Amino acid sequence: MSGEQLALDIEGMLHEARVQSTPEWSGAPLHFTTDYYSPGDLDAAFEHWQFLHAHDPVQSGSRLWSRSIAVPESRQVGGHGFVLYTADLRCEPWKHAEKHEGCMCVGDLMYQAICEPCEWNAIADRENGVVEMWHDHALPGWRELPIVPARLRMLDKVGLSKAARKWIEEHYPRSMQVPGAPIITERRPFGTRHVPSRSPWGGYDLSHTAVDPERIVEGSKPLRPKASHFPAPPRSAAQAPAVGLGD
Numbered sequence: 001m002s003g004e005q006l007a008l009d010i011e012g013m014l015h016e017a018r019v020q021s022t023p024e025w026s027g028a029p030l031h032f033t034t035d036y037y038s039p040g041d042l043d044a045a046f047e048h049w050q051f052l053h054a055h056d057p058v059q060s061g062s063r064l065w066s067r068s069i070a071v072p073e074s075r076q077v078g079g080h081g082f083v084l085y086t087a088d089l090r091c092e093p094w095k096h097a098e099k100h101e102g103c104m105c106v107g108d109l110m111y112q113a114i115c116e117p118c119e120w121n122a123i124a125d126r127e128n129g130v131v132e133m134w135h136d137h138a139l140p141g142w143r144e145l146p147i148v149p150a151r152l153r154m155l156d157k158v159g160l161s162k163a164a165r166k167w168i169e170e171h172y173p174r175s176m177q178v179p180g181a182p183i184i185t186e187r188r189p190f191g192t193r194h195v196p197s198r199s200p201w202g203g204y205d206l207s208h209t210a211v212d213p214e215r216i217v218e219g220s221k222p223l224r225p226k227a228s229h230f231p232a233p234p235r236s237a238a239q240a241p242a243v244g245l246g247d
């Protein structure tokens with residue numbers, strides 16, 4: 001046995017002893033749950049799970065809720081809070097052969113939005129979905145907001161363009177120009193994710209697809225597939241035209 005292996009074994013035994021001497025867990029569940037728990041409770045459960053499994057020979061997903069790294073916790077909006085969590089329920093088929101009962105098999109990355117002051121939560125399998133539900137909760141009426149047209153060349157290097165800001169100031173109701181309030185912007189066929197912190201007031205920049213999915217976007221040409229999106233057909237590979245010809 002190598003010295004390194006020995007050190008690992010000892011560390012594993014010490015860890016096992018620490019786990020044994022830890023009082024029984026009484027916080028949020030150490031498995032997937034749809035019940036409301038405060039962000040503090042969810043974070044503590046996630047940390048505890050990681051402690052318990054720190055020396056597992058095979059690391060696999062916890063299926064617990066953990067904070068979304070892609071979305072900063074936003075400041076309060078009219079007394080409401082917003083924290084976004086994700087839980088990975090994607091199937092781990094290598095687990096099934098021996099033990100099926102452990103598998104949730106929801107098969108998706110799940111999203112949860114939490115408003116702590118109201119002890120409110122919403123869960124969906126799409127990030128946009130929970131973001132919309134949270135706005136329904138915190139800012140009812142947001143669905144009536146004007147859609148900022150794409151022709152304003154929405155973004156420049158520092159964020160929202162001057163033209164877009166001006167348009168928003170003129171067209172948005174005063175009551176909705178408050179810290180944390182969202183805007184709705186017209187998007188191209190791609191790029192319809194709701195973007196946090198991009199409204200003039202630090203709220204969401206929501207895609208128009210949330211309120212008007214059938215909208216025809218002004219000036220938007222039908223997408224021409226780029227040659228590079230597809231594998232070259234094997235039969236005529238030798239004569240394939242150069243990528244991007246005619247663009």
Ligand SMILES: [Zn+2]
Pocket residue numbers: 079080081115116117118119120137138
């Ligand atoms: Zn709330």
Ligand SMILES: [Zn+2]
Pocket residue numbers: 090091092093096103104105
């Ligand atoms: Zn499964």
